[in-house]
Amino acid sequence: MVATEAHPTPAAVAADARATQQGVLSVKWQLAAILCAILAVPTAAHAQVPQRPAAPPVAAAPAAPTAASQATHVAVIDVGYVFKNHARFKAAMDRMKEEVMAAENTLKADRDRINGMMEQIKGFNPGTPEFKKLESEIAKAQGDFNVDAQLQKKEFMDREAKVYLSVYTEVEKAVEQFAREHRIAIVHRFDGDPVDNSDRNQILRGITKPIVYIEPGIDITPDVLKMLNAPVVATQPAATQPRTR
Numbered sequence: 001m002v003a004t005e006a007h008p009t010p011a012a013v014a015a016d017a018r019a020t021q022q023g024v025l026s027v028k029w030q031l032a033a034i035l036c037a038i039l040a041v042p043t044a045a046h047a048q049v050p051q052r053p054a055a056p057p058v059a060a061a062p063a064a065p066t067a068a069s070q071a072t073h074v075a076v077i078d079v080g081y082v083f084k085n086h087a088r089f090k091a092a093m094d095r096m097k098e099e100v101m102a103a104e105n106t107l108k109a110d111r112d113r114i115n116g117m118m119e120q121i122k123g124f125n126p127g128t129p130e131f132k133k134l135e136s137e138i139a140k141a142q143g144d145f146n147v148d149a150q151l152q153k154k155e156f157m158d159r160e161a162k163v164y165l166s167v168y169t170e171v172e173k174a175v176e177q178f179a180r181e182h183r184i185a186i187v188h189r190f191d192g193d194p195v196d197n198s199d200r201n202q203i204l205r206g207i208t209k210p211i212v213y214i215e216p217g218i219d220i221t222p223d224v225l226k227m228l229n230a231p232v233v234a235t236q237p238a239a240t241q242p243r244t245r
Contacts, residue, residue, distance in 0.1 A: 078192040
């Protein structure tokens with residue numbers, strides 16, 4: 001007896017159709033949810049990359065001086081002439097000369113006293129108590145005299161050096177100020193004293209001068225000297241003002 005194949009009823013077919021439709025809808029909703037999740041996650045291209053702080057602005061380099069602003073002129077100055085005619089330098093040296101003369105007079109008196117003692121000792125016989133006593137006094141006086149003379153000489157030389165340094169510093173500052181105001185790039189030192197052709201040493205000095213020719217217009221000696229003497233000249237009568245170079 002052959003078994004007959006059971007055919008689904010119309011109700012069963014409808015139920016299967018509804019189940020299939022519901023499964024398809026469920027899959028569609030799951031795919032939509034996955035797609036939304038993917039879109040919500042930022043990709044590497046759209047991810048927020050932390051930015052490094054910006055570097056501070058670089059200060060602009062100072063502009064190179066143009067040819068119009070650069071100092072291009074050359075000048076010369078006779079420093080020896082400035083010292084000879086510098087009012088305050090001359091006054092300081094004159095005061096020092098007076099002090100030197102006073103010190104020399106004091107030393108001369110001491111030297112005369114020692115010479116008198118040396119004449120006096122000739123009247124005593126060597127080896128006598130009077131001779132020995134006076135001999136000791138002469139030796140002490142001579143030693144004191146030499147020490148005092150050396151100390152005074154050193155003191156005056158130190159003071160003189162300080163005066164020269166002080167005045168030369170003034171000269172340097174005045175030259176710098178004048179050069180800046182007149183766009184002078186370099187100032188050479190020169191000796192403007194005339195050469196005595198009858199003096200061998202002066203002839204050699206003239207031959208060895210570092211500067212052979214100078215245009216008169218570049219000598220700033222009178223201008224600098226005027227700047228240095230201005231405070232003194234203003235308080236002196238016109239007749240005592242230094243002559244221009």
